[in-house]
Amino acid sequence: MSDPRSALIVDDERDIRELLTLTLGRMGLRIDTAANVGEARELLARNTYDLCFTDMRLPDGNGIELVSEISKNFPKTPVAMITAFGNVELAVEALKAGAFDFVSKPVDINVLRGLVRHALELNNSERPAPTPAPAQHAMRLLGDSPAMAELRETIGKVARSQAPVYILGESGVGKELVARTIHEQGARAAGPFIPVNCGAIPAELMESEFFGHKKGSFTGAHADKQGLFQAASGGTLFLDEVAELPLPMQVKLLRAIQEKAVRPVGASGEIQVDVRILSATHKDLGELAHDGRFRHDLYYRINVIELRVPPLRERTGDLPLLTKAILTRLGGNQDRPAPRLTPAALDVLARYPFPGNVRELENILERAMAMADEDAIDAGDLRLPQVERRSPPPQAPQAPALQDYDPFRSSPPHLGTPPLPSNGLAGGNTSESDGPLPSYIEQMERAAIHKALEDNRWNKTKAAAQLGITFRALRYKLKKLGIE
Structure with a gap:
């Protein structure tokens, strides 16, 4: 008969230690407890544990420091952080430090049991092998290059965590395969893997698709419907093209991730869900957040671990x-x-x-x-298409024209034409590179930018869209032209 699985509980509150000891003991685990970091270190030096719970604040140290220490010295022991209710920032910090997952006070017994089951699955040598990915997808991660070796190593590490992973990469690199591999190598391999393309769901149906709905909650709701979160419960929900989510849905998604619960449309209460969130996009989500097109709080919540998939040309x-x-x-x-x-x-x-x-x-x-x-x-x-190889951008532009914007194209009706320079385009000394033509172009650019900024109440993102250029190009021109 094999030895029972064991767990270490580190918390200075006696009530929490007793609650966890009782709950985990009923699940067949052998329990050791410690009231501070010092006692925990002594127990870790003498014993091997299948799971550890630690409080955030301890009398002689910080729980995150203990998480980092265990992750480094005892990588086979998953650590779960116990946090105060609603303290999502500290929970995210713990996940980045290497925590397997987190549980909030007051501890929900059902959430706790689910967390323990997933943690114990990590070192379960008898769990069935996951279904292999289709051949046409599996080969996308083939390769012996340093970039692919590093990617596979990182996948192996993040698979042992429950932290949300943000997969960044161009179209066609295999982001869904990376997400599926993380799922298959992790503790949720026996659960469902539910991929969803966020750009393919009509905005008016998103809440129902993600959270489900009750019969009669709206016209056409003829029966109760399970949402994607419920379908993925016990497994992984992969949000592909997450940048396409409209802002109102981003608010609801953030709450669902933080509270680990969803409210179906028309329901009176919330339903607990046990889901790991993986997300991906080919866009620069950080830039979208900077521009106000993606919520900062959701960006930092889903981007606990960032994983870049290299393009084939690298x-x-x-x-x-x-x-x-x-x-x-x-x-x-x-x-x-x-x-x-x-x-x-x-x-x-x-x-x-x-x-x-x-x-x-x-x-x-x-x-x-x-x-x-x-x-x-x-x-x-x-029969390859005639596509030029990408080259790095020049260190400094050779001409002052806007990127993606030609000041000599047909101007919008409301844009006036600035006056010619005093020396004129005709009759002046046009042989010098710093002559009137560049000056005239610069005046046109300045006038166009001023007008766009005024039209949009100095909202730079909207002004850039009106001008037909990127936000970064506008920032460059503002700095170059001295416009504040």
């Missing part, structure tokens, strides 16, 4: 392995031998920037297989 050394795997799969689907790539074809692929990443590579190879005459694919069979 790991071209993986192309031979990727292309071989893709061609083998495509050949199997078409019941024909997998063709090989000639050295010339591989060289052309290595110089192509792949704006669509691995998804585009799959499409290119599938088309090339149809066009190739023999069992080899040559450079001409690839």
Whole structure:
């Protein structure tokens, strides 16, 4: 008979220690307790634990310091932080320090039991292997490049936590596969993995889709409906293209994540949900938050751990392995031998920037297989689009014109034309680079920017949109032209 699973409880409140001891003891765990950091260190030095709970504030130290210490010295022991009710900031800080999860006072017994079950699953060697991802998706994480090795190592680490993960990457890099891999390697692998494209749900149906609704709560609600949070309970909810969420829905989502509860449309009370949140977008969520198009509090709540998936152009050394795997799969689907790539074809692929990443590579190879005459694919069979390789932006602009904005295009009707410089465009010395033409362009830009700012009550985000340029381009021009 194997030894019972064990847990360490660190809290200076006797009532909390007794409540946790009673609850965990009924779940078959052997319990040790400590009232401070010093006692906890002594017990950790003598025993191995399957789980640890620690309070945030202890008489002789900080709970977050203990979380960091256990995460470093005892990585197999998941730590859950006990926080005061509503203290989300400290909970997020604990998760960033390596905490597995957190539980708020007063402790909800059902939430506590769910947390314990997930924590014990981390080191359960007998849990069934997860269902492998479809072949066309699984190969997107193939590769021996340093970037992919680092990504897989990071996935392995974040999978042992319950902290929200924000997956950043361009379209086609495999963000959903990364989310699925985190789910499969974590304690929730036996639970559901529910992916949802936030940009594909009409705004008026979002609340019902996410939280469910009760029969008769609105026209067309003919029966009770379970929401995505309820469907993902016990598992993982993956919010793809989270940047597309409208602001009103962001408020409701933030509350659901913080309170671990949802209120279906038309319901009188909330329902507890046990869900890990993973999110992804190809946009710069930090910039959207800065511009006021995404809530700062939600951004920091879902971005506890940020995970960047490298684009294919940053790991071209993986192309031979990727292309071989893709061609083998495509050949199997078409019941024909997998063709090989000639050295010339591989060289052309290595110089192509792949704006669509691995998804585009799959499409290119599938088309090339149809066009190739023999069992080899040559450079001409690839028929790559004429896309220039991306180059780093210049250190300083060579001309003062606005990015993405041509001051000589047709101006909006309300924009007046500034007067010509005193020396004029005609008859002046136009041979010098600092002559009247650049000065005239600068005056046009200044007038256009002033007008846009005044029209939008000095809201820079709206002014940039009116001018047809990015927020960053507008900030650059404001600084360059000395407009405050």
